[in-house]
Amino acid sequence: MKVLVTGGSGFIGSHVVDKLKDKGVDVRVFDAMPTFRKDIEYYQGSLLDMDALGFAMNGVDAVMHLAAIADVKDVFNRPHYAESINVRGTINVLEAARAAKLRRVVYGSTTWVYSEAEGDSVDEATPLHAPSHLYTATKLVGEYYCRTYSELFGLDYTILRYGIPYGPRARDEAVIPIFVRKALSGEALTIAGDGSQFRKFVFVEDLAEGNILALQSIARNKIYNLDGVEKVTIRQIAETIKRILGDVKIEYTPARPGDFAGKEVSSELVKKELGWEPKVGFEEGIRRYLKWYSEREKTRKANWEKLDDTLKK
Numbered sequence: 001m002k003v004l005v006t007g008g009s010g011f012i013g014s015h016v017v018d019k020l021k022d023k024g025v026d027v028r029v030f031d032a033m034p035t036f037r038k039d040i041e042y043y044q045g046s047l048l049d050m051d052a053l054g055f056a057m058n059g060v061d062a063v064m065h066l067a068a069i070a071d072v073k074d075v076f077n078r079p080h081y082a083e084s085i086n087v088r089g090t091i092n093v094l095e096a097a098r099a100a101k102l103r104r105v106v107y108g109s110t111t112w113v114y115s116e117a118e119g120d121s122v123d124e125a126t127p128l129h130a131p132s133h134l135y136t137a138t139k140l141v142g143e144y145y146c147r148t149y150s151e152l153f154g155l156d157y158t159i160l161r162y163g164i165p166y167g168p169r170a171r172d173e174a175v176i177p178i179f180v181r182k183a184l185s186g187e188a189l190t191i192a193g194d195g196s197q198f199r200k201f202v203f204v205e206d207l208a209e210g211n212i213l214a215l216q217s218i219a220r221n222k223i224y225n226l227d228g229v230e231k232v233t234i235r236q237i238a239e240t241i242k243r244i245l246g247d248v249k250i251e252y253t254p255a256r257p258g259d260f261a262g263k264e265v266s267s268e269l270v271k272k273e274l275g276w277e278p279k280v281g282f283e284e285g286i287r288r289y290l291k292w293y294s295e296r297e298k299t300r301k302a303n304w305e306k307l308d309d310t311l312k313k
C-alpha cells in the first residue's frame with residue numbers, strides 16, 4: 001500500500017509519516033514546506049495547485065489529508081487565505097483523489113466542530129450547530145465535502161476529529177510549548193481565564209496511530225473522535241511543568257474570544273470499532289516533549305555557535 005500524507009511536514013502529519021514508515025507502508029509527502037526526513041519521497045506544492053496534487057496522487061492508494069492553516073490565530077489574521085487553503089484545498093484533494101481513483105481519503109478534522117453543540121457531553125452522533133470561529137467553519141466544510149464526494153462519486157472517506165494534540169514538534173505557539181519556553185526562560189506562565197477550563201490533550205503519537213487504524217475497512221465513510229482521556233485544566237498544565245522543572249510563576253489574563261470552552265468528547269466509537277485508545281499519559285507526554293525541546297534547543301545553540309561571527313549580526 002502507498003499512502004500520500006498532505007501536511008506531512010507539519011506537526012501531526014510528520015508523526016503520521018513516522019508511524020506509516022514504522023509499519024512498513026510506502027509513504028509520500030505533499031506539503032508546501034520541506035520535510036526534515038531525508039528517507040521520504042517528497043513532493044513540494046500547494047493544495048491550490050491541481051496539477052501538483054495530481055502528480056502527487058499518481059500511484060497512491062490512500063491519502064491522509066492534514067495540510068491546512070491549522071493555527072486559529074493564523075485563520076483569524078488571514079481569514080480569506082485560510083478559507084482558500086482549508087476549504088478549496090480540501091475539495092482539490094478530494095477531486096485529485098477522485099481522478100486518481102484512490103481507495104480512501106482520511107481527513108484530519110477537529111473536536112472544535114462540537115463548540116456550539118448542545119450539552120456538555122458529545123459524540124459523533126451529536127447534532128452540530130453553525131460554528132462561531134472561521135477555523136471551525138472551514139474544517140466543517142471539509143467534512144461536508146468528504147461526505148458529498150462519497151455520496152456523489154463513491155470516494156470513501158474517514159473523518160478523524162482530533163482533540164488538542166501535544167508532543168514533540170508541536171508548533172511553538174501552542175499552549176504547552178509557550179508554557180515550557182516561558183518556564184525555561186524564567187518568565188511567568190500566563191493563563192487565559194481562571195485556568196479551570198479543561199482540555200483532554202492527546203499525545204501526538206497516539207493521534208498518528210489513530211490515522212493508521214483508520215485505514216481499516218470498517219472505518220469506510222465513518223467519523224471518529226480521537227480525544228485524550230485525562231481531563232487536564234490549564235492550571236494543571238502549568239503545575240505539571242512546575243513540578244517537572246522546579247520554581248515557575250503563574251499569572252492570569254482575560255479569556256480569549258472563540259476559545260472552545262471544553263466539552264466531554266467521547267472516543268468510545270473509535271475504541272470499539274478500531275481498537276484505538278490513547279496510550280501516553282499527560283505527565284509522561286510532557287516529559288517526552290521536554291526531552292525533545294531540550295535536544296532541539298541544544299542543536300540550535302550548537303549550530304549558532306558554529307556560525308561565523310559576521311553572520312550572527
Ligand SMILES: NC(=O)c1ccc[n+]([C@@H]2O[C@H](COP(=O)([O-])OP(=O)(O)OC[C@H]3O[C@@H](n4cnc5c(N)ncnc54)[C@H](O)[C@@H]3O)[C@@H](O)[C@H]2O)c1
Binds near residue numbers: 013047070162
Ligand atoms: N494542531 C492542532 O491543534 C489540531 C487540532 C485538531 C485538528 N488539527 C488538524 O490537523 C491537521 C494538521 O495540523 P497540524 O497541527 O499538524 O498543523 P501544521 O501547521 O503543523 O501542519 C500543517 C501543514 O500543512 C502545510 N500546508 C499549509 N498550507 C499548505 C498549502 N497551501 N499546500 C500544501 N501544504 C500546506 C504546512 O506547510 C504544514 O506542514 C490540520 O488539518 C488541522 O486542522 C490540528
